[in-house]
Amino acid sequence: MKHQLPHIEFKSGEDSNFGFEIVPIEKIITNKHKFDHDPEQPHQLKFYNLIFFTEGTGRHFVDFEWYTVNKNSLLYLTKEQVNAFEFKSTLKGYCLVFSERFFVNSFAHLPNDFVFRLFNPQLFSPLIQIPEDSEFKTYFKLLQQEYNRKQIFNHKAIVESLFIILLSKAEQLKQHQTKHIKESSQLRLFQRFTRKLDDQFTFQRSAEYYAQELAVSYKHLNYVCKALINKTAKQVINDFIILQAKRNLINSNLKSSELAYKLGFEAPTNFTKYFKKYTGLTPNSFKKSIKK
Template structure:
């Protein structure tokens, strides 16, 4: 059995935590070499949702194999299952807000639906928000950090966390909507999200767009029209991008063999997987691992 990709679970140091934590970027940078199971500057998969706010300095952050430039007032958001890595540079400051899937589910009724779509559908949007100078969202991160790290125990502390978490989401919704004004709640969007959910469930079974169109009770042509409208690519291209990303996430682990990965992804022959991967990336799986390392 191969060694798993570094998979970082939520592990708060605060007793009786309900599933939320906030820490400073500086504190993580200081203890980066102390982690037993991973190094935060090396690619790892997160098992929680994460919002990172940079308040000073300049650097880069890896999100699903793409390095994004970050600076003062940059926000990066990742959803559960994505690949992350930090690059700690001198004078880099900010906050890292972590929360579990269960915590998010409990908060859903208090959160704007559009924001959940914008933040936690990685295939739809860029993970970056650049905060304008006149926004006060930074102050709410500061307040949550102060509350969370307060030595004074308060009987309604959890309620305070939830309230500040909700406010931050509303603030991010206001900022993100200007980047995604074209996205509106619609029948097309709902069908696309259903398609994405089916793909997440059945991608090892089928890479054929007809398969998913049939399950959605629509034609292949209709599914293609929806994909082109929402994400500007065909259904087949979306399927290929999804599967290649899944393959890359597994290949972060340098010990997994292409043969093993091919079968895990539903390919009948390892050679077919190698050809498929090379066609979509320009690399063989082994070449990609070497480039990554």
């Protein structure tokens, strides 16, 4: 592993690109030695990535868990997630990579709760399986065709529209493969909760505090978290902090004692006890396990 976790920005290889690109996995495998990072080692995304596996079997590393992927597996990767490929000669597919600007522009006219659900690892597994006879595959081929026709009239709008349709078809499949969240008021509260947590976790880890900030009772916040993801509000907070700690720990330039203060712990020993309580490992043991 390199001394610093690579943070991969969106860089297009296409002159006419507008924040969206379709990249074959075979192309990544062929050119992996030309990158300034190893795609088979953990790296942190600064863009969004939707990977559609069309042939073979393998694994993909997402936020410290390995997911088995097969033909017709669809993998959602959101900005800031840590991921890594495991390349095999039989594994084929495509990465649909897009910038945050493309994401915002494409979904500007869609319901906010729909957009929030799309790339939210707290609400869903990042992996779904596309049925062989699904319309998703039809629209994916159409998106490929239109994306490759660079000089057509209104090219950007056509690609954006087909991409929205593609994700909408995937959302339809999620309703049958995962617990579908329909209660929008609960979803909005959970969204506000996670946003506040992202802003304030370094100085506040109390579920009661966030309930007060959201102007709801602690009991109601717990109820919503349990209803949506079967976790208490405190578990949501702990999971979020542990994930931030793991993402920082695999940057080998950062000592666990430095990370303790960065995450808002009063002393390194407090952080070590907290981390071990929820992972079973000390911070240093976790770093060594990832390097292996």
